[in-house]
Amino acid sequence: MLKKVFKSYDFPIFITVVLLCLFGLVMVYSSSMVTAVARYGEEMDFFYQKQKTAMILAFFLMLVAMIIPYKLYQQKKILMLMMSGIIGFLFLIFFIGHTAGGAQSWINVGTRAIQPGEFSKLAIIIYLAAIFGKRQHIINSIDKAVVPPITMLLIICALIAIQPDFGTAFIILLIAASIIIASGMSMKSLGKLLGISLIVAAIISLAILISGNFSEVVSKERVSRFTGLQTPFDPETIKDEGFHLANSLIAFGSGGVTGLGLGDSVQKYGYLPESHTDFILAIIGEELGLFGVVFVLGALGFIVLRGFVLAARCPDPFGSLLMVGISSMIGIQVFINAGGVSGLIPITGITLPFISYGGSSLLILMISIGILQNVVMRSNRLAEKKMQVKEKNIPM
Template identity: 50%
Template sequence: MIKKMFKHYDYTLIVSILLLCAFGLVMVYSSSMVWAVMRFGYPSDFFFKKQAVWLAVSVLAFFVTMLFPYKAYKKFMVIFLLGSIFSLLVVLILGKTSNNATSWIEIAGFTFQPAEFVKLGLIIYLAAIYSKKQSYISHFTRGALPPLLIIGFIFGLVVIQPDLGTAMIIAATSGVVILCSGMKWQHILMLLLIGGTVISVVFFNLSDEQLSRFTGAYNPFSDPENSGYHLINSYLAIASGGLTGQGLGQSIQKYGFLPEPHTDFIMAVIAEELGFFGVVFVIGLLGYIVFKGFVTGIRCKETFGSLLAIGISGMVGIQTVINLGAVTGMLPITGVTLPFISYGGSSLLLLMISMGILVNISTFVNMRRKQQKTAEKQTSAEEVPFISNRFSRN
């Protein structure tokens, strides 16, 4: 079976994922070496070494999940759901606070962010539950409502950390899965109205510090020393890059001017050092991964696999849009990292596990398509002698 799978892997997808990871590791070193020394007094390769360890673990997880049949996840959907809720409750009780958010758990010196893994757990749950409810998906209270209540509960647990960026990704990704689940358009429109109301309530209850992020995004020069400081320095980094950039390692903005250059604003450093071509390289590969994921979801004839592939692709695409939106001032800064590129072990591990699942779905889709083509050829070959025999008898 494994030999058969090797023949049907989508190697362009695999290479794109690994290329982004390798490029991300290089850019983490370039963007963090000054920050590590100036801000923390660490060696210049401190963040690079930590990311390299996480990358090694993540690549191993990627290859393991590539081989693990995706249909098996459907059997454990309740475990994934309960594990997600439990981890978020643990964060509220024992979580570590960083940057005014209690989103982390520290174990044996390693910190990880449970909300990252909740994103995948919720996608698996939604794909499984909506694939089971296909026969009555048009019945709102019976088919659609129960999972929506769970989404709302998980969304609330993430919001109160507070981690609005991850909460936005969870809500938007869930919306993508729901949109493709077969639910009636009337119900989807009603959910959009409810979602808009919830977002409005959340917005009007934001703290002054959170509201300042909107000012910083849409009018940064009104407060250049405080709320607009991040975005203005991001603009300077992007503008100075031009077409080809200042050269790898030659960023000026990472010398204390650009906050979090190795996480939230790593794309600004890429633009400054590698220019327009570096930005196109990253966005092109990310876009290709998302595109291949949606194509896989459309081609998959099994509802669970289709919704799972679409959910994973939507998650990567939405996270990319939110990060790039913050870097360019199109969206408020929410602390969302750039997939595969930014520093962050939890995010990288989650993404690589998700990609392993996506590659596995793609492999089974390719195997099925090959079997169908073989069957069609055999049918055509059997029909030709039959036709020729009829003509010969005449």
């Protein structure tokens, strides 16, 4: 029986995730050894050891999530407890939050820092999937099926944006959009929802202009991300707003096809301060070349596409939307991170899934993969049982 259960999991995704995590651990060590000593005065393996500890816990939590029936998350009490807990933590940040990178987004717990915004991503996925999964019969009723969950979504995004962490808030909105599109809503209803969203966005923008807080929202730092994107190698730009992107592109260019060799990066010596988090893909490109980048992006792309395929096969609306949300979360973060470090889009400070240093991000990603695997397992088991019943009913 236990053997049949384990066979029902999706091993291609499991093996790919394991490979990415182990590869990421190696690259965290390589990319952070200089930063650990020069900036923080710690041992070279400081970030490596912290990431290793987080990875062990993340693998354990993934296995737990693979066992717990995903249907439990759809219960009203569980949803209320989860969402009230997330909102509570987001409010708590404003009182005991730790500021880093210009955003008050972390809560210190002992020697570690937890980022509630990361946990909000999975909470929103579960919440929206549960609501839209239950309300399939009224999915095109905007006031009954859409307004309540959208209100909760906007509250979460507003609390995160105030920190300010616009990157995470934007990602959550994109994840929510992917779930809504996959929910079975008609094109007419989607059009209405889009129109309402544009009106709300216009009202919020007008309110910001009237209140005089426009300069705070559109700060010099945020505008510089766009100006740095246009001319990163300009003699004036490269000293300030184009510094990170210019050095990221230099890293990719130096690595070429085969790379300089593992551990031989030059850009990690202070040229890319966030070399082990936001710009770890640039270090991979420098040390392992095009081959290393293709491996990482190919493996991440496989997980995303495989997740969408499995979601399409799932007969349960809740389970299907869960997999769509989880796959979208990974895909969106990959695009934003890779696009930022390559100059395709402005840099937003989003980590690369399974690769970048970050305990909160890794924990949420691994729990998400565990939930996805649980949906796959139960869908496969259900399909197997139906097949057995069908075979028994076939006359000999």
